[in-house]
Amino acid sequence: NAGVTQTPKFQVLKTGQSMTLQCAQDMNHNSMYWYRQDPGMGLRLIYYSASEGTTDKGEVPNGYNVSRLNKREFSLRLESAAPSQTSVYFCASSVDLRGGSDTQYFGPGTRLTVL
Amino acid sequence: DAKTTQPNSMESNEEEPVHLPCNHSTISGTDYIHWYRQLPSQGPEYVIHGLTSNVNNRMASLAIAEDRKSSTLILHRATLRDAAVYYCILRDVIHAGNMLTFGGGTRLMVKP
Numbered sequence: 001n002a003g004v005t006q007t008p009k010f011q012v013l014k015t016g017q018s019m020t021l022q023c024a025q026d027m028n029h030n031s032m033y034w035y036r037q038d039p040g041m042g043l044r045l046i047y048y049s050a051s052e053g054t055t056d057k058g059e060v061p062n063g064y065n066v067s068r069l070n071k072r073e074f075s076l077r078l079e080s081a082a083p084s085q086t087s088v089y090f091c092a093s094s095v096d097l098r099g100g101s102d103t104q105y106f107g108p109g110t111r112l113t114v115l
Numbered sequence: 116d117a118k119t120t121q122p123n124s125m126e127s128n129e130e131e132p133v134h135l136p137c138n139h140s141t142i143s144g145t146d147y148i149h150w151y152r153q154l155p156s157q158g159p160e161y162v163i164h165g166l167t168s169n170v171n172n173r174m175a176s177l178a179i180a181e182d183r184k185s186s187t188l189i190l191h192r193a194t195l196r197d198a199a200v201y202y203c204i205l206r207d208v209i210h211a212g213n214m215l216t217f218g219g220g221t222r223l224m225v226k227p
Binding site for chain 1 (some may be wrong): 145146147149151156157158159160161164166202206207214215216217218219220
């Protein structure tokens with residue numbers, strides 16, 4: 001099992017460009033998440049999907065959109081990139097977020113720089 | 116949301132035990148205590164979690180105080196690979212959708 005995979009690993013954008021970050025999991029998990037991590041900081045939740053067909057905003061959703069394409073895939077789109085979106089983006093999945101003992105599995109991250 | 120307090124950094128010698136403390140004085144009865152760690156340039160990985168009783172797994176042990184206002188993650192023999200940022204996080208079992216809220220964590224440095 002590959003676990004959680006993310007593409008691309010690195011990306012450089014110019015201000016105003018758009019791009020989509022891809023995430024896939026092969027663990028048959030119901031819930032998926034997108035986080036960002038700025039240098040020296042903890043992770044902050046952007047969006048999450050409790051189950052296929054649902055998405056909800058997290059702590060820092062502005063400037064982003066998401067699509068839960070199917071049970072395996074959860075993409076994050078930046079419509080008009082800004083320098084403030086320079087960060088490392090992590091995707092995660094879990095069996096089902098509706099439980100205090102639910103644990104998350106993280107991908108390797110996408111390092112995004114917006115010039 | 117209940118919050119946690121951890122030391123910013125700790126040092127350990129290789130092959131010695133490490134005790135990473137976490138204070139959570141406002142913990143509620145329905146909060147699980149989760150620990151994750153993040154190795155350099157990697158995504159976080161789950162370490163262990165518990166509710167009231169001490170827990171052991173292949174990676175670590177979790178000791179929970181009787182009043183649940185603090186807990187300690189124990190690495191029995193630190194290796195260089197254990198150098199990472201360790202996050203102590205509370206998750207509410209009742210309020211569906213409560214997310215993992217990552218604070219600053221404790222940066223563990225392991226000396227050879």
